[in-house]
Every structure is written in structure tokens, then in C-alpha cells.
Amino acid sequence: MDRNSIYFDIFMEFMYIMSMIGRSYEPLDEYLEPNKVLIIYGPRRVGKTTLLQTYLSRTGLKYKLAVGDDVPTQQLLSSRNVKLIKEYLEGYELFALDEAQYIPNIGQALKIIVDLIPGIHVLVTGSSSFELAGQVSEPLTGRKRMLKLFPFAQAELLSLHNKFELRQELEERLIFGSYPDVVTARTTKARIEAVTEIANSYLLKDLLAFERVRNSSKIWDLLKLLAFQVGSEVSHNELSRSLGVDVKTVQRYIDLLEKSFILCRLGGFSRNLRKEVTQKAKYFFLDNGIRNAIIAQFNRLDQRGDVGQLWENFMTLERIKYLTYAFEFANLYFWRTYSQQEIDLVEERGEKLDGYEFKWSPKKAVMAPQEWTNSYPGASFTVVTPDNYQKIVLP
Numbered sequence: 001m002d003r004n005s006i007y008f009d010i011f012m013e014f015m016y017i018m019s020m021i022g023r024s025y026e027p028l029d030e031y032l033e034p035n036k037v038l039i040i041y042g043p044r045r046v047g048k049t050t051l052l053q054t055y056l057s058r059t060g061l062k063y064k065l066a067v068g069d070d071v072p073t074q075q076l077l078s079s080r081n082v083k084l085i086k087e088y089l090e091g092y093e094l095f096a097l098d099e100a101q102y103i104p105n106i107g108q109a110l111k112i113i114v115d116l117i118p119g120i121h122v123l124v125t126g127s128s129s130f131e132l133a134g135q136v137s138e139p140l141t142g143r144k145r146m147l148k149l150f151p152f153a154q155a156e157l158l159s160l161h162n163k164f165e166l167r168q169e170l171e172e173r174l175i176f177g178s179y180p181d182v183v184t185a186r187t188t189k190a191r192i193e194a195v196t197e198i199a200n201s202y203l204l205k206d207l208l209a210f211e212r213v214r215n216s217s218k219i220w221d222l223l224k225l226l227a228f229q230v231g232s233e234v235s236h237n238e239l240s241r242s243l244g245v246d247v248k249t250v251q252r253y254i255d256l257l258e259k260s261f262i263l264c265r266l267g268g269f270s271r272n273l274r275k276e277v278t279q280k281a282k283y284f285f286l287d288n289g290i291r292n293a294i295i296a297q298f299n300r301l302d303q304r305g306d307v308g309q310l311w312e313n314f315m316t317l318e319r320i321k322y323l324t325y326a327f328e329f330a331n332l333y334f335w336r337t338y339s340q341q342e343i344d345l346v347e348e349r350g351e352k353l354d355g356y357e358f359k360w361s362p363k364k365a366v367m368a369p370q371e372w373t374n375s376y377p378g379a380s381f382t383v384v385t386p387d388n389y390q391k392i393v394l395p
Helices: 003-020 048-058 071-079 082-088 106-116 129-136 163-168 170-176 188-202 205-209 216-227 236-243 247-259 288-294 307-325 370-375
Strands: 037-041 063-067 094-098 121-126 144-148 263-268 281-285 331-336 342-349 352-358 380-384
Touching: 037 048, 037 106, 037 129, 048 094, 048 121, 063 071, 071 082, 071 106, 082 106, 106 121, 106 129, 121 129, 163 170, 170 188, 170 288, 170 307, 188 288, 205 216, 216 236, 216 247, 216 281, 216 288, 236 247, 247 263, 263 307, 281 288, 281 307, 288 307, 307 342, 307 352
Parallel strands: 037 121, 037 144, 063 094, 094 121, 263 331, 352 380
Antiparallel strands: 263 281, 331 342, 342 352
């Protein structure tokens, strides 16, 4: 068999597996409304284009599909020429635009479309949140709905595995992550190559295109420092000293890393400032595989000293995915006192508090911290291990 045939077979297998894994937002008809823009946004390579194409293959609407990096499309939509835009979409019921962040002033163009073309549906994807959100928020106030797409969630992988198999696959997810290219890879070597390619070629692509960011080496060094501090409180001053840049630059870089879907931030929870730590934050990676690729560490779990960090990062993000896809709204924090009592994740819904402690393999029973139960007598506390984790990440 020649090389082209092998690559074709691998591609077809990838497409077959992708077709089997249902995404949480399917079917998209539930979220599309006439004369409103549905925006699917998230990091690169998580399957936004596949989700869009899957929907288009099934819809009964007459549609026009455009891609944001197409120069004529950029010129037409950024022109804000009402007559041309109306002619461009005449006779179509749905306008689908992939990679919308490439188009200058895209928010204004989308506003023209939904305001002036009666009954049209608009479906847009974008990978760069600081670009896309900045361009669409004000022009599309009251005219849009935004859906954030992550690497595969455990609930989505249920269409590929049963619950027992999901538990068996945990080590793979903790090491290599849950990006589609990684999940569909057939060998360890292929998984490493896939996640390394994502980290090296796509991770900072949007961020470095941002006009105020030029020093990619400092950002990469910052990511390495944060990778080793997953689950720990981070001092911006210490990062500043380690990197040799001022604190404001560190804070700006971290803000951009959050907005470009690389990091997630948890602040400290407190209703009693004298006892509880709130000044520092913890940073988690959107995907375990990306974290491990940044430090080039793909050893098996029995050969690592950071399994607790991997489990906490994995569970924090899986819980965020679950809440996002279920449209459940909660404020998320970690909790720690100056006497070193702590809880990994706290969810606040009004007066209701739920605390979760993530333990990969607890050697003994873990009790709720005494100061937690004393300060918040109505709050829950759950120790989450591989044996029971599915209760909080699966419907």
C-alpha cells in the first residue's frame, strides 16, 4: 500500500470516528434564530469547522458558506456596503461564516445582515476571543448568541465509549488531553505528534497576531512556569522576577492567554477576609495535553510526580465543560485559609456552596476541612476520585 493510500485511510478513519462523537450543542437548530447571529467560538482545532459542516450537511435551509481568510469575502464584508452585502446573500436562508475573526469590522457586517435581510439565519465560527468578542459585542448587542466549544468533554465521549471504558481511558486523557486530533489518533506516537503540533503551530497563533504582542519567547517561558504551578497559587511578582519583565506585562500576557483559550483562572473564595486567602489566583490549562506538550512531558502516570496536578487540571476543566454545556451558571473559586486548609473547587450559586476536592488515589479518608464546615454549615463537600468522578461530569 502506498503512502497516499495510508494517509487516505487514516483520514477516513478520523472522519468516521468524528462522525460518531456527538457534540453537546447538536443539533444546532435549537440555538439558531432568524435575524440573530449564532457564534460558535473556542480554541483552534476543537472541531468548530466540523460542527459547522455537519450542521450544513443536514440542514434543509438554503445556505451560503464563506471562509474568513478568503480575501474577496474579507473585502466585501468589511466594506459595510449595504447594497453589495444584500446582493451577496440574496435568495439564501442561512449565511455560514467560518473563521470570522479574520474579517475586519465583522460585527458591523453581521449587524447589517441581521438588521436588513428579513428572516435570514447567521451561523459564525471564530477561534480568537479577544478579536471576535471585541468586534461583535457592541454592534451585535441583543442580536447574538455565543456558544463556547472545548476539546471533547467526557459526556461527548460517551458516544464513543461506555462509562467503564471512559474510566479505562482516563490515563490517556490526563496525559494527552481531549483534542479531536488526539482522541482519534491510533498510537501513542501519533497522539504525541498531534498534541505537540497543536501546541507548537496553533496555540499562540491568534495571540501573536495581536498587534501588541511581539515577544513569543517570553510568553512561552511564562506558559512553562505556569505549567509547573498548576493547582498552586500564582504570584505575578514571582513570575515577573523569573521572566525578567515587569508585573504589568506579566498580567497582560496572562490576560491574553485567558482570552485566547489557553488558560482558565480561578480566584480565591471568601466571605471572611481575616481567615481566607483571596489575593492570589490559580491558573489551569484548557487541556491537559497542551500543558504536557509545553513541558514536553508524556511519561505514563506511574513514572510521574505530578499526577495530582494532572487530575486537578483535568477535573477542573471537565467540570467547567459540564456546566457550560448544561447552561448551568455558577461562580467558580478555590478556597484556602491562612492555616492551610483548602478545597480545590468551590461553586457558588447564590447562597448555595458546593466544594470539591480532587484526589487521584487518596490513601485515607478525606474529611471536609473544619473551618469550611464551621464557616459554611450548609455547604456540601465531595471528594472526587476516578471511582466517582463521572457523577459530576456526566448528565
